[in-house]
Amino acid sequence: MTDDAHRFHLDRHRAATELAPEHIPDFQRLLKDLCYGSRFQLLILDCRDERLRELLIARIDEVLEGRRLRPARLRLAPDDPADVPALEAVLATLAADHDAIHITGADAWLTDPRWRALNIRREAIAERAPARLLLWLTPEQVSRLPDLAPDLWAWRSGVFAFEAAPDEPRPAPERFDAAIDNRSLAQRSRRIAELRAYLAEDPPPPDDLRLPLLDELATLYEDLGEWDKALRIRREEELPVYERLGDVRSAAITQGQIADLLQARGELDAALRIRREEELPVYERLGDVRAAAVTQGKIADVLQARGELDAALRIRREEELPVYERLGDVREVAITQGKVADVLQAQGELDAALRIRREEALPVFERLGDVREVAITQGKIADVLQARGELDAALRIRREEALPVFERLGDVHSLLITRANIALALLQRAADGDRVEANTLLCEALADARRLRIPETETIERMLAEQGMDCDATAPMR
């Protein structure tokens, strides 16, 4: 190995020390291309996490500068440059005195028509901007690149994936919690106090650290039913920061969370307006077909809640399903099929709903090994059977297919709902011993509901009262 090559290997290993192990191979490959590959290269970088991207750019630039290669940065804003010829001109200017150009902000800038325009300017770009072009994209954009710009794709010098570790905070934080949060009220209260103390520090934490804390706090308030507090944080603290940063995607996500809260409070019109006017157009402009489909799904949820079942059904079938099918996302397809079945069930088409659950949804979740979704779907199959009066079959499914899974998963919320449903079936069947067992189950469900402080508490209390039952003798409160 030559001295130069030896030095290069040392430099790139040193530059990689801060990186997570899974990012090192692609990082090192990229550096080799940048330092030894040809002058013009189109390098596709798949990185959703902006903090990780910034770290990588800093490390890359250190190595380039150490080898006297001059890096530059082109930050694209939604309308700057105005179009592809303008982009070409900017790149040409930068390439005149730089060897490598990082292009960021492409997610919002690269609309479908711009991708297509860029595709046919491939040769011109190579000629006018003979530099290493590092195009930073999200995974979704990379997946669509071969179809939207096949010639650019054919000329790619490499694709490098930098997937964020799941526990890393992101500038566009997703809900920090998993679907199930079984922390006790005391635990949640302690965490709220902790978060409020962090946020009250002087000077306050920088935006990239503060935003995930705010998100977690808002989510905690939301889970505890303190929707006003959650709404205030989302509207007054999170949203303005994203807007100030020009982070349109995160702003849209936050708008979506505001809509979730309004929806939970029953303000359906307001929620619907936000989804249609603030959220959906952003995802469509960004070309994020998945997020757009998810939002369409939430619009359908609202319509469904307002009883506009036909409209909801149309969205599920025409706006949501085709997207997930095109993306090859079998899980989302199955979940959406389940929602189609919900509508059909509400319209009284029990057979059609049952067929979808048994033939379209259940086999997919079973194949994916998603035991939770299997149990939920089984529960809904039991709902149909119960509605048709097939009580024994419904009871069997709830006891043998659903209950054990939720117990194993520690999903207290689903568990208490399943217990209440079993109790209902038992009361309906009214065989010997059913009433006692139903009383026990309802009391167990009530204890958990009270512990979680969820709205179902009142429903279960009402059921007990209607049946003239109490929990003193049968199942002591835990």
Added chain:
Amino acid sequence: MTESYRPPSDILEVLQQIEYEEPLGPDDPRYVDTREARGSQRTLDRLARKLGLLLADGRMYPPRQKHVLFFGHTGSGKTTELLHYATQLEGPGRFCIVQLDITKDLDRNNLQYADTLMAMARALLHRLDVAGVDLGTDALAPLDAWFSERVLTTEAGRELRTEIKTGAAGKGGIPGLVKLFASFTAAFKANATYKDELRRVIRNSFGELAAAFNTLIQRAEDALRDTGNGSRVVFIIDGTDKLRGEDTRLFFVHDAEQLLAIETLVVYTAPLSLKYEGNLAGKLDADLMLPMIKLAERNGTPCDAGMRAVRDILLRRADRTLFATDDDIERLVQACGGHPRELLRLLKLCCEFAEDDCIDAATVDAAVRQLASEYRRFLAPDDYALLAGIDRDGIHAGNDERTRRLLYNLALLEYNDGTWRRSHPVVRTLEGYARAAEAAAETGN
């Protein structure tokens, strides 16, 4: 191989020299004769015959006009092969080859026949100028008259004329016209206002332009014959395979009659997808294709010539000493499916992954995995099912949009002039494909 040529023996040097977009000229030591390997011994022969030349004995029976489309996969070597074909077709008693690359000469965004005609005229005049062939002013008169009467009277024409220092077109003979056409070609490429106005002029007076251009071509052929520079002109227009979507249809379908009005011999590169859209004008000759290099015959028997050729291509890019074993070379050869650019891509990945100056089994594994993962990004479950079905029973599988898309993005490769197809070997390593193949085997589809 040229005796003095030594392929690079340093991994970083190999990496440095890989350029996907670089066609290999006739004297490039990295060029490998792939005719036997592609099963395309007859491709040049067939092209020559379409143009009226019997290569075996040099007899010429050129038709008055022929517009041939030359199909092939992206990156399969069409440009490189055409450069080599040109050397065989050119010469006294044969053809005078006039080459144009529209990707360099024109803006292939929204390319129209008008732009192409201007570029063809410029290229022909330039070729005559370089060959020192003088046509005399009467040969240039019709074209000159068309310019003066139709173009230079427009606003765009007047403005352009002031930019052309040599004055009126005819004044400087061929060099003057070359300059004039060069200005117009540049205007087509860069100036949207001029482009629209000039296109309108050409459309409104196309009959006159076609006649003037045809006169020029005839007189040029007379002069070329007299000076021993070939008896007919053949335009080779490269880059038209890179037109996309609506532009492809406009150029080859909607405006085909305008192209065909030019009475000459033309070869256009064309995208494979166009071949299967089934709406090409009958007069365009659309059955010539550059086949892929075959690594196996349709029945699975290994194709030694193909293996040898791909191995040769590889070893002219990277010295044999860089590979740990012959097995590693063999695996790279197999993994590219006979597609030259895919071979280079795999070689580049090996250079990126190699820790030392050695490409070993682990490096080849990593390269194949990486390339496969790039395919996984855009393949949908139905794509796998289609690919597995084609591989299973070797059916042609039709030419619907999905199939055309897979052919275009190389997940599906076509061999022997398109008579049979196979999935890309790296795609076959993906789990999605394995599942689809298993399902196809179970259902017998």
